[in-house]
Amino acid sequence: MLLGPSLGVSAILFSLGVAGVLLRRNAIVIFMCIELMLNAVNLSFVALAQQLGREGQVIVFFVMAVAAAEAAVGLAIMIAIYRHKSSVNVKEINLLRG
Amino acid sequence: MIGPRIDLSEPGGIAVALLPELILTGWCLVLMLAVAWRHRDEEDQRFVGHLALIALVTTLVAVVWFWIRDVGPVGLEVMVALDGFRYASATIFLLGGILAVMLSLGYLGRERMVVPEYYLLLLLATVGMMFMGGGADLIVIFLGLELMSVSVYVLAGINRRSVFAAEAALKYFLLGAFASAFFLYGIALIYGSTGSTNLTFIYVQVTSLGLESNLMLSVGVGMLLVGFGFKVAAVPFHMWTPDVYDGAPTPVTAFMAAAVKAAGFVALIRVLLQGLAPADAVWTEAVWWLAAITMVVGNLIALAQRHLKRMLAYSSIGHAGYLLTAVASGTELGAAALLYYVFAYTLMTVGAFAILAASGRGGEREVLIDDFSGLAQRRPWLAFAMTVFMLSLLGFPGTAGFIGKWYILSAAVDADQAVLAVVLVGASIVSAGYYLPVIMAMYMKPPISEAAHETTRVGGAARWVVGATAALLLLFGVWPNRALDVARDGSRQLTPDVMVTVSR
Numbered sequence: 001m002l003l004g005p006s007l008g009v010s011a012i013l014f015s016l017g018v019a020g021v022l023l024r025r026n027a028i029v030i031f032m033c034i035e036l037m038l039n040a041v042n043l044s045f046v047a048l049a050q051q052l053g054r055e056g057q058v059i060v061f062f063v064m065a066v067a068a069a070e071a072a073v074g075l076a077i078m079i080a081i082y083r084h085k086s087s088v089n090v091k092e093i094n095l096l097r098g
Numbered sequence: 099m100i101g102p103r104i105d106l107s108e109p110g111g112i113a114v115a116l117l118p119e120l121i122l123t124g125w126c127l128v129l130m131l132a133v134a135w136r137h138r139d140e141e142d143q144r145f146v147g148h149l150a151l152i153a154l155v156t157t158l159v160a161v162v163w164f165w166i167r168d169v170g171p172v173g174l175e176v177m178v179a180l181d182g183f184r185y186a187s188a189t190i191f192l193l194g195g196i197l198a199v200m201l202s203l204g205y206l207g208r209e210r211m212v213v214p215e216y217y218l219l220l221l222l223a224t225v226g227m228m229f230m231g232g233g234a235d236l237i238v239i240f241l242g243l244e245l246m247s248v249s250v251y252v253l254a255g256i257n258r259r260s261v262f263a264a265e266a267a268l269k270y271f272l273l274g275a276f277a278s279a280f281f282l283y284g285i286a287l288i289y290g291s292t293g294s295t296n297l298t299f300i301y302v303q304v305t306s307l308g309l310e311s312n313l314m315l316s317v318g319v320g321m322l323l324v325g326f327g328f329k330v331a332a333v334p335f336h337m338w339t340p341d342v343y344d345g346a347p348t349p350v351t352a353f354m355a356a357a358v359k360a361a362g363f364v365a366l367i368r369v370l371l372q373g374l375a376p377a378d379a380v381w382t383e384a385v386w387w388l389a390a391i392t393m394v395v396g397n398l399i400a401l402a403q404r405h406l407k408r409m410l411a412y413s414s415i416g417h418a419g420y421l422l423t424a425v426a427s428g429t430e431l432g433a434a435a436l437l438y439y440v441f442a443y444t445l446m447t448v449g450a451f452a453i454l455a456a457s458g459r460g461g462e463r464e465v466l467i468d469d470f471s472g473l474a475q476r477r478p479w480l481a482f483a484m485t486v487f488m489l490s491l492l493g494f495p496g497t498a499g500f501i502g503k504w505y506i507l508s509a510a511v512d513a514d515q516a517v518l519a520v521v522l523v524g525a526s527i528v529s530a531g532y533y534l535p536v537i538m539a540m541y542m543k544p545p546i547s548e549a550a551h552e553t554t555r556v557g558g559a560a561r562w563v564v565g566a567t568a569a570l571l572l573l574f575g576v577w578p579n580r581a582l583d584v585a586r587d588g589s590r591q592l593t594p595d596v597m598v599t600v601s602r
Contacts, residue, residue: 007290014279014283017279021272021276027268027272030272031272031275034272034275034276034279037276037279037280037283038278038279038282040283041279041282041283041286044283044286044287044290045286045289048286048289048290052289052290052293052294053293055289055294055295056289059237059285059289059295062237062240062241063282066240066241066244066278069244069248070244070248070271070275070278073248073251073252073271074251074271074272074275076252077251077252077255077264077267077268077271078268080255080258080264080267081261081264081265081267081268083264084261084264085261090268090272093265093268093269095261095262095265095345096262096265096266096269096340096341096344096345
């Protein structure tokens with residue numbers, strides 16, 4: 001049921017996420033875009049699972065758990081850098097270069 | 099002789115098959131309790147560090163036992179593989195973990211960092227790597243990759259006083275998570291086109307359904323390669339590498355450059371050979387170009403570096419290119435060459451970073467190559483060990499690095515990729531331009547001042563790390579046969595040996 005459109009929406013959402021990561025400068029917004037990419041993939045898995053069996057749906061739960069763990073660690077890292085620089089703008093985070 | 103066979107279709111069989119991982123996970127829980135119980139001072143931290151060492155060694159014993167008994171599966175490997183490749187790669191990861199822990203024992207105390215959970219994260223990352231090397235299913239490999247990555251994001255920023263470490267952690271996290279999303283989308287598309295995430299099953303489906311040039315599968319493989327490209331720091335996905343290696347604490351950098359990179363490559367070649375071998379037309383060319391560009395760019399930029407830590411970071415990109423050459427050959431010989439080179443590379447990288455950690459108290463970032471001037475007069479043994487590491491990284495005859503490169507070259511020539519072999523040789527010649535100045539500075543230049551190298555000292559466990567890695571590099575450089583045989587046995591039968599009836 002509606003496999004093609006679901007995969008299309010998923011591809012569009014994924015591309016939006018990629019564009020956001022590449023264009024935005026606020027670390028938290030970049031992270032939100034990465035979450036968007038992960039959820040776009042989840043949509044693909046659920047859509048494909050209709051035809052290919054439950055495996056795809058099980059994978060979605062794994063991905064959600066991984067995304068939650070990543071969020072916990074990522075936000076902690078952002079707090080750590082905010083304490084040093086009072087900013088999470090990636091343009092200003094440029095001590096390491098060369 | 100055929101060893102014990104484990105039936106992976108029942109829960110008991112899976113539990114036995116996962117014994118090494120379960121042992122290490124159990125130790126992680128023990129460590130978590132130990133950290134919660136004692137986390138006040140340096141003494142507690144050393145206690146946790148020694149526990150971590152015991153954990154890694156017991157796991158290594160379990161892995162080697164599996165390996166010697168040649169434990170194999172009954173029928174299809176459902177979720178985890180039971181083959182020599184898994185045992186060999188797990189041994190390399192555990193070795194990397196042991197060396198990193200030994201390096202950290204003195205380092206953390208010297209830098210006045212009291213972070214006992216450091217060792218816990220190191221163990222969790224090692225568990226993730228073992229799943230990456232042993233997973234027979236794309237989802238298991240993905241979960242292993244994430245377990246490793248999330249732990250290493252934290253490790254990169256573990257020094258909370260350092261703004262550089264925080265910046266390294268943020269960059270690593272953002273680009274790592276970005277890469278994971280690509281990796282996952284690749285899995286979704288491969289799942290969509292073949293109907294499975296099991297590697298052997300993917301192999302069968304691709305062959306029997308004739309999916310070699312299927313668009314969905316091709317895009318999926320491409321996405322997977324992008325994800326792996328970020329993780330193993332291949333050009334053009336390498337932008338994060340120098341910054342992250344630069345900002346992270348030196349033992350963590352050693353761990354990232356050696357074990358994390360090794361895990362990425364081992365998983366990559368398993369996915370490509372075990373699952374996607376029939377679709378090699380899709381990925382061979384892509385990997386070929388990645389390898390060529392990575393070798394050239396990594397080595398050329400390394401030439402321009404004056405700081406040793408950044409130089410080693412770029413040199414690790416160059417080495418990613420050499421390893422990609424082994425992957426591009428797409429044969430079991432290439433997999434064997436990869437295993438051997440990863441082993442040698444782990445030893446030489448950890449050794450070089452150990453000496454860097456010893457020479458820069460509190461500021462390894464600032465250590466210039468010229469700061470090594472006259473080291474041979476003041477600390478001859480240290481200078482000798484550094485010479486061994488540099489020559490091995492360069493691929494000089496008599497060291498394990500040479501044998502590894504020679505093995506990769508023969509795999510490339512064997513797979514009719516002579517051009518790539520020529521690029522590899524050319525890149526190695528260029529790399530002499532930044533490895534040899536270190537040796538020249540140590541032996542041919544006078545010390546900068548009377549007080550130079552006064553504080554350069556490898557103490558305690560780090561001394562063992564430097565000594566053991568240098569000795570092993572020389573040993574396997576002059577007597578490589580046994581290790582080469584082991585690597586060849588380890589990668590035999592990586593591509594599934596299944597009879598497929600083609601129906602189109």
